[in-house]
Amino acid sequence: MTGMNIRIYNAKVLTMNSSTALIDGEVWVEGNRISYVGPGTEADKMPVWDREMDAAGNLLMPGFKNAHTHSAMTFLRSYADDLPLLEWLHQQVFPMEAKLQAVDVYWLSKLAIMEYLTSGITANFDMYLYSDMIARASVDCGFRTVIVSGLNDFSFSLEEIEVDYLRLNRFHELISYQLGFHAEYTTSEELLKGVAALAHKYQAPIFTHNSETKAEVEQCIGRYGKTPTAYLDSLGMFAYGGGGYHCVHMTDEDLDIFKKHDLAVVTNPGSNVKLASGMARISDMMAKGITVAIGTDGPASNNCLDMFREMFLVTGLAKLREEDAAAVAADKVLEMAVCGGARAMGLTDCDCIARGKLADLILIDLNQPNMQPLNNVVKNLVYSGSKQNVKMTMVNGQILYEDGQFHIGVEAKEVYQNANRIIGRMK
Amino acid sequence: MTGMNIRIYNAKVLTMNSSTALIDGEVWVEGNRISYVGPGTEADKMPVWDREMDAAGNLLMPGFKNAHTHSAMTFLRSYADDLPLLEWLHQQVFPMEAKLQAVDVYWLSKLAIMEYLTSGITANFDMYLYSDMIARASVDCGFRTVIVSGLNDFSFSLEEIEVDYLRLNRFHELISYQLGFHAEYTTSEELLKGVAALAHKYQAPIFTHNSETKAEVEQCIGRYGKTPTAYLDSLGMFAYGGGGYHCVHMTDEDLDIFKKHDLAVVTNPGSNVKLASGMARISDMMAKGITVAIGTDGPASNNCLDMFREMFLVTGLAKLREEDAAAVAADKVLEMAVCGGARAMGLTDCDCIARGKLADLILIDLNQPNMQPLNNVVKNLVYSGSKQNVKMTMVNGQILYEDGQFHIGVEAKEVYQNANRIIGRMK
Numbered sequence: 067m068t069g070m071n072i073r074i075y076n077a078k079v080l081t082m083n084s085s086t087a088l089i090d091g092e093v094w095v096e097g098n099r100i101s102y103v104g105p106g107t108e109a110d111k112m113p114v115w116d117r118e119m120d121a122a123g124n125l126l127m128p129g130f131k132n133a134h135t136h137s138a139m140t141f142l143r144s145y146a147d148d149l150p151l152l153e154w155l156h157q158q159v160f161p162m163e164a165k166l167q168a169v170d171v172y173w174l175s176k177l178a179i180m181e182y183l184t185s186g187i188t189a190n191f192d193m194y195l196y197s198d199m200i201a202r203a204s205v206d207c208g209f210r211t212v213i214v215s216g217l218n219d220f221s222f223s224l225e226e227i228e229v230d231y232l233r234l235n236r237f238h239e240l241i242s243y244q245l246g247f248h249a250e251y252t253t254s255e256e257l258l259k260g261v262a263a264l265a266h267k268y269q270a271p272i273f274t275h276n277s278e279t280k281a282e283v284e285q286c287i288g289r290y291g292k293t294p295t296a297y298l299d300s301l302g303m304f305a306y307g308g309g310g311y312h313c314v315h316m317t318d319e320d321l322d323i324f325k326k327h328d329l330a331v332v333t334n335p336g337s338n339v340k341l342a343s344g345m346a347r348i349s350d351m352m353a354k355g356i357t358v359a360i361g362t363d364g365p366a367s368n369n370c371l372d373m374f375r376e377m378f379l380v381t382g383l384a385k386l387r388e389e390d391a392a393a394v395a396a397d398k399v400l401e402m403a404v405c406g407g408a409r410a411m412g413l414t415d416c417d418c419i420a421r422g423k424l425a426d427l428i429l430i431d432l433n434q435p436n437m438q439p440l441n442n443v444v445k446n447l448v449y450s451g452s453k454q455n456v457k458m459t460m461v462n463g464q465i466l467y468e469d470g471q472f473h474i475g476v477e478a479k480e481v482y483q484n485a486n487r488i489i490g491r492m493k
Numbered sequence: 494m495t496g497m498n499i500r501i502y503n504a505k506v507l508t509m510n511s512s513t514a515l516i517d518g519e520v521w522v523e524g525n526r527i528s529y530v531g532p533g534t535e536a537d538k539m540p541v542w543d544r545e546m547d548a549a550g551n552l553l554m555p556g557f558k559n560a561h562t563h564s565a566m567t568f569l570r571s572y573a574d575d576l577p578l579l580e581w582l583h584q585q586v587f588p589m590e591a592k593l594q595a596v597d598v599y600w601l602s603k604l605a606i607m608e609y610l611t612s613g614i615t616a617n618f619d620m621y622l623y624s625d626m627i628a629r630a631s632v633d634c635g636f637r638t639v640i641v642s643g644l645n646d647f648s649f650s651l652e653e654i655e656v657d658y659l660r661l662n663r664f665h666e667l668i669s670y671q672l673g674f675h676a677e678y679t680t681s682e683e684l685l686k687g688v689a690a691l692a693h694k695y696q697a698p699i700f701t702h703n704s705e706t707k708a709e710v711e712q713c714i715g716r717y718g719k720t721p722t723a724y725l726d727s728l729g730m731f732a733y734g735g736g737g738y739h740c741v742h743m744t745d746e747d748l749d750i751f752k753k754h755d756l757a758v759v760t761n762p763g764s765n766v767k768l769a770s771g772m773a774r775i776s777d778m779m780a781k782g783i784t785v786a787i788g789t790d791g792p793a794s795n796n797c798l799d800m801f802r803e804m805f806l807v808t809g810l811a812k813l814r815e816e817d818a819a820a821v822a823a824d825k826v827l828e829m830a831v832c833g834g835a836r837a838m839g840l841t842d843c844d845c846i847a848r849g850k851l852a853d854l855i856l857i858d859l860n861q862p863n864m865q866p867l868n869n870v871v872k873n874l875v876y877s878g879s880k881q882n883v884k885m886t887m888v889n890g891q892i893l894y895e896d897g898q899f900h901i902g903v904e905a906k907e908v909y910q911n912a913n914r915i916i917g918r919m920k
Binding site: 140144154177181336339340341342344365371381382383386388391392395396433439440442446450451452478481485486488489 | 567568569570571572574575576577578581604605607608611763765766767768769771772792795796797798799802805808809810812813815816817818819820822823860861862863865866867868869872873876877878879880881905906908909912913915916
């Protein structure tokens with residue numbers, strides 16, 4: 067399937083290339099890259115097409131980047147809800163995860179990938195157990211994944227993540243690997259120092275859960291006299307950048323550290339709402355010029371893997387938090403969901419529609435009642451968009467989802483059966 | 494089309510009839526009413542079917558009730574965003590509404606009805622201008638609407654709403670009409686006393702926007718020395734029940750008044766988030782035994798007409814507000830979206846799947862990644878459900894939406910064209 071030439075014409079193109087202006091025209095995909103965007107009048111330069119798709123006036127745009135998730139936690143969706151974070155983690159999640167087998171992660175990741183595709187998500191930043199299975203599931207589906215190690219006192223070792231870093235970054239064009247650890251509160255100082263040493267050894271960014279709950283921050287201050295951000299910074303963790311997932315309870319000093327090291331905040335409003343963790347300081351982060359990306363978090367805590375819901379919540383919670391209906395405008399949210407995510411994940415080749423960029427594209431159905439009238443397409447996407455509007459999702463030049471059908475090398479039913487079999491075995 | 498006999502078999506049936514337990518079986522619809530729910534073994538009692546629908550193991554349940562909206566405001570979707578409520582209302586909404594013509598409301602209401610159908614909403618509680626056009630749009634689509642008068646100092650008169658009350662309650666089986674006024678802050682005391690007199694004359698419930706913003710409550714206290722709820726109660730407004738839309742900033746005394754008169758709270762979390770109005774005291778309302786229903790509010794403020802988003806927000810904002818991830822469990826939210834709405838709207842004949850009830854039903858696609866695995870269908874609906882899961886929406890025994898196609902007597906394209914023409918004329 068790779069190497070196809072696809073012409074998508076009669077589209078409204080939202081390039082996200084330094085502006086949210088729309089172009090009426092077409093996009094050409096040759097192999098896995100975009101070879102042209104424009105009015106389509108250069109017919110003499112056209113290659114031979116494997117497929118010409120009439121976009122019928124619908125919106126073509128870069129795919130969303132899900133910048134924080136634990137994909138394979140699909141097995142715990144709607145299994146353990148309505149609990150605070152630490153209780154949920156220790157009483158429900160960890161005991162069930164102990165029963166997970168490597169191959170389970172393969173099927174459970176595929177289930178999440180399917181949902182990403184329905185939501186126009188073309189890449190994920192995935193922290194979970196069994197990295198090889200995550201990589202294999204993504205490659206087999208044709209999906210793009212940045213794996214991040216979830217090192218902690220109970221899972222993985224420094225040696226393992228170093229081996230994975232070297233190996234999985236050369237595994238496949240759809241896979242990359244970033245160094246990370248689960249969180250300050252699950253990882254000993256000795257291990258954290260080891261992670262910081264790896265950051266220096268490979269001049270690599272480091273990612274982790276950071277300041278998700280008030281209790282986590284208070285406990286870290288109790289242990290080390292510093293917030294998680296300040297403490298990790300004091301270990302030299304962020305000398306080569308990286309970022310934090312959640313970042314709900316951040317001090318001004320924390321934000322200054324993020325700015326200083328060019329760290330990305332990956333906000334997870336759906337999960338923060340459902341676990342009652344709080345509302346992140348998105349307006350303040352924007353004011354300081356910090357990169358903000360958006361993640362769904364895992365399906366056990368959210369429970370939905372839906373970038374439309376997350377986008378609405380990013381601006382909605384900011385408005386609530388600041389008591390200001392003008393906080394965090396729609397175009398800024400869209401930039402976070404696309405460009406901010408690409409930046410945080412090291413996927414700067416997938417961040418916009420331009421010649422030479424990787425073809426990670428989505429087609430949004432504007433001929434649905436929630437997109438009408440067409441007063442402002444960007445606001446429609448952020449304030450009233452829905453999975454129902456995703457007509458087509460393309461990753462790396464391949465159409466993986468179109469008109470409700472998956473093209474991921476396996477029947478949807480088989481994935482559902484495996485997911486139910488896995489949780490059934492554990493109950 | 495009315496009077497068809499439809500058998501829906503091979504379904505998981507969520508009756509919402511005093512429990513959220515599932516029945517594996519089928520539902521029979523004869524004309525506009527449910528004639529049977531059960532295992533389907535009584536084949537000798539079956540009527541002649543106009544259609545037999547294989548639900549393929551998907552979920553059949555009562556439709557959602559959108560208990561507060563201004564449907565025809567679709568024309569302002571994504572037109573004026575990111576403004577506080579009063580500014581938005583006075584600088585953006587009112588000037589544009591002045592340009593509305595009666596027939597515009599017909600087309601704009603139809604656009605909203607289409608979106609309701611995509612979200613599994615089978616009835617709306619609609620406050621807007623040109624009641625006849627609202628009624629006509631609903632009847633022509635086959636949709637169920639409870640119209641509520643939006644009397645204020647600038648629109649309608651007491652005489653008009655009394656005439657409408659008597660006339661529109663006899664207009665068509667799909668239409669009913671409740672007495673109401675826009676809000677305390679837009680309606681003179683003289684008019685309010687007139688509304689209260691009508692409540693007594695007809696022993697009728699009264700509905701209004703209530704305590705949506707902090708400023709509104711403070712101004713009312715400044716004017717009358719009482720909160721809106723206490724002030725309206727002092728006028729005898731609620732002698733025969735009714736309810737309030739929004740109810741974000743409520744005192745304990747306000748809640749006691751609601752309980753005393755059996756008033757319904759219609760919560761509108763999407764709109765309250767987007768306009769930065771605040772988070773309602775849902776947990777406290779539940780603890781007092783107050784009926785809670787859910788509304789999308791209008792498409793100019795929300796901007797989405799999506800009961801799935803609202804359901805997630807009802808529990809999500811309660812969890813955030815109480816800092817308690819256990820607040821407002823999923824089954825309670827589902828009851829609000831179905832039964833609470835039916836109760837508030839006087840549609841107690843549409844509140845569950847049982848013999849003799851009106852056939853307002855939806856079929857939810859469980860064969861989608863966001864609904865898998867099937868750990869808990871009710872939690873799936875509330876926490877990860879989406880418009881994408883709505884396979885079929887039936888109102889009054891008629892299928893109005895199925896597999897992405899509308900059956901409302903008009904082409905979708907014609908509705909979109911009219912909506913764009915209307916806002917285009919105003920700009």
